Amino acid sequence: MTDIAWIDLALTAARPQALGALLRYFRDLDIAEEAFQEACLRAIKTWPDKGPPRDPAAWLIFVGRNSGIDVVRKRSKNDPLPEEEAFSDLSDAEGDMADRLDNSHYRDDILRLMFICCHPDLPATQQIALALRIVSGLSVAQIARAFLVGDSAMEQRITRAKARVAKAGVPFETPGPLERAERLGIVSSMIYLVFNEGYSAGITNPDSAAFCDEAIRLARLLLRIFPAEPEIMGLLALMLLQHSRARTRIDKDGQIVLLEDQDRSRWDSKLINEALALLDKAIRHRKPGPYQVQAAISALHARAPTPKDTDWKEITMLYGLLERIQPSPVVTLNKAVAVSKLEGPEAALDMIAPLADKLDGYFYFHGVKGGLMMQAGRKPEAREAFDRAIALANSAAECAHIRQQIDKLGAVTPLVE
C-alpha cells in the first residue's frame, strides 16, 4: 500500500468523528464539510513528509477548526468579524482539544452526524445516499453509479436532501438517555437500509455491493462508541452473517443460489466467527431485540455443516419470538418456511393462507407459496403462484430463479381462465 493509499484510508476512518466534531463547532453542515475537506488537503500535503499523526481525527479537527474559521470570515467579508466566542472555545488549542476528544462528546458527535441523515421526510434511498456521502465520505460519482443514475442527478438529490436536513434544524443539544436510545434505533435502521441496498442491488451491480462493507463499517463504528448495546451487536452480527455468504448466493451466471444449495465451504468463516462472538456477547445482556433474533436465526444456518443439520425447531422458536417482539406478516411467512421443514408443506400453507391479502404484492410471498404448493404436489396452484411471483420480481435474477422452479414443475395442465 502506498503512503497516499494509507492516508486515504486514515482520512476515511477519521471522517465521522472529525466531521461530527466540526459540525458541533460550526453548527453548519456546509462549513463543516468545507473545513474537513481543507484539513484533508493539508493532511495529504504534510503527512507524507512528517509522518502520520498518532491521532488522525484529533489532527483533522484541530486543522479543520482553523480552516473553518477562515471559511466563516470569507463568507461574512462585509459583516464584522465573528466573535471568537461564537464557536466553542477556539482560543486554547491542543490541551483543550485532547480533553474534548477523550470525553464522551465525540460519541454524540458521530451519532448526530448519522442521525441527521435519517430525517423522516427523506425517502429511504435519499437517507442511504446522504449517509454514504456525509458519514462514509463516498464520492457523488460512486453513489451515482450504485444507484444507476448520472452524477448530476445524484448531486442534485444529495443537495436537496441536505437542504431538507438544514431546514429541519440539526439537533445540537446533548441528547438525554431516552432520546439517545431512540436515535440509536433510527440510525441502526438506516445502516441496515444501506446494507440491504447493497445486498439486493449488488446482485447485478458491483458498485452497490460495496454498500454492504460500508454498512458493516458503520455498525462497527457505532458499536465501538456504544459498546454495551446488544441490538447493535445483533445488527452487526446479522450483517456479517448475511455477508459471509456473498460469494455463494449468486452463481457465475448471475443466478440466485438458495441457502440450501450454497457451497458452505466457501462461506467466509472469519465473518461468521466474528458474528458468533458478537452474538454470544449480546445474549449475555438478556435484552432480546429484532436484530439479535434475526442474527440468531442466521447463525443457526451458519452453524449447520449441511442443510440437513439445520436446527429448524430452534429456528421456528426464534421466529415465534420475533413475531412477538416485532409482529409482521413477513416474519410469519418466514416462520411458515421453517415449519414446512418440520411438519411438511400443508401445515405451512395453512399458516400463510391468512397472509394472502397483506402480502399480495410481495414477490417472496408468491415464490414461497409456489414452492410449498410444488412440494405438496399441487402443481396448477404452484404454477399460478410462480406466475404471480414473476410478475412481481424485482430483478432479472429473481425472475430467472422462479423460471427454474417452473421448469421443475414440468408439464402442467393449463389453467382454466
Add this chain to the structure above:
Amino acid sequence: MLYAILCYAHEETVFAWSKEEEDAVMARLIEVQAPYAQAGKLGPVGRLMPTTAATTVRKGKEEPLVLDGPFAETKEVLLGFYTLDVETLEEAVAFSKALSVVNPGSSSYEIRPFYVFHPGEIKNSETKT
C-alpha cells in the same frame, strides 16, 4: 529468551483495508516471518478480532464485573501478537522493525519477554483462518 511481540494500530484503518490491500500486507508480513519460522523460532501468531468483539472481566468489590469492549479505550489498540524465541532483544527488535516497515500506517510493537505457562495445542480448525 521468549518474546511476545504485541502489535498496536488504528483498527478503523486496518479493518477498512480492501481484500487486495489486506492480502498484499499479509504476504509481506509472512515474508518477514518466514526465516524465523524455518529456524523454528516463531511460535503462535494471532490476529485479534475487532475490539467490538472483546469482553473485559474486571475484578469488582464483590463479583468480577463483565464489561463489553476492550480493556482500555485508546486510539491504538492491540490487534495481534507474535511469539518469538530468539537469543537477544536485538533480534526481537530487528524482527519488529521488519514488521513495521511492511505494515502501512502507524503501528507500534511492544516487546515483552515471557515464560511459557502452558504450551497448549488448539485442535479446533474453525479458529484457524
